[in-house]
Amino acid sequence: SAPQKEVRMLVLGLDNAGKTTILKKLADEDLKNITPTQGFNIKSVQSSGFKLNMWDIGGQRQIRKYWHHYFDDTDVLIYVIDSADQKRFEETGDELAELLEEAKLQGVPVLIFANKQDLATAAKASDIATGLNLHTIRDRAWQIQPCSALNGEGVKDGLDWVLKHIG
Numbered sequence: 001s002a003p004q005k006e007v008r009m010l011v012l013g014l015d016n017a018g019k020t021t022i023l024k025k026l027a028d029e030d031l032k033n034i035t036p037t038q039g040f041n042i043k044s045v046q047s048s049g050f051k052l053n054m055w056d057i058g059g060q061r062q063i064r065k066y067w068h069h070y071f072d073d074t075d076v077l078i079y080v081i082d083s084a085d086q087k088r089f090e091e092t093g094d095e096l097a098e099l100l101e102e103a104k105l106q107g108v109p110v111l112i113f114a115n116k117q118d119l120a121t122a123a124k125a126s127d128i129a130t131g132l133n134l135h136t137i138r139d140r141a142w143q144i145q146p147c148s149a150l151n152g153e154g155v156k157d158g159l160d161w162v163l164k165h166i167g
């Protein structure tokens with residue numbers, strides 16, 4: 001078969017959103033293969049044609065000047081939200097809005113995972129989309145995908161969208 005193109009995915013979101021759990025599902029690999037980058041709390045995983053870089057966006061603002069190393073050549077941005085953590089919707093919305101302003105991520109498709117849908121208190125993806133004004137995004141392809149990283153529901157649908165919107 002033809003050699004696979006490496007797909008560079010950036011997986012970002014607040015701490016505790018569920019990035020690590022989603023990464024594990026996306027990469028279909030053991031967490032042992034996820035290597036933290038020394039001093040930066042950035043994790044990387046490479047798996048069958050995918051290269052994923054991920055970190056907690058809120059707590060890492062002090063290293064913002066180094067982000068460009070990871071932003072370079074990004075094919076797709078995956079932004080993870082804890083749908084049950086309503087206290088932090090504003091914070092996560094602000095962080096996402098800032099990311100969408102990053103010059104290096106201009107035009108990069110963004111998939112937003114409305115994670116933790118298995119919890120009874122989870123907000124619906126459509127309500128999160130409205131609350132975060134996602135419908136004002138006009139400079140790139142975007143999608144909000146409800147999911148539960150815990151039981152896996154919706155994660156594959158998100159990956160399918162990603163694969164349709166790269167390159």
Ligand code: GDP
Nearest residue numbers: 015016017018019020021115116117148149150
């Ligand atoms: P990260 O800090 O964004 O990497 O978040 P983690 O993947 O470490 O997840 C944070 C916590 O949320 C852990 O206790 C996970 O087990 C839990 N978690 C992640 N995804 C889900 C989900 O879909 N549903 C539920 N109920 N818990 C989840």
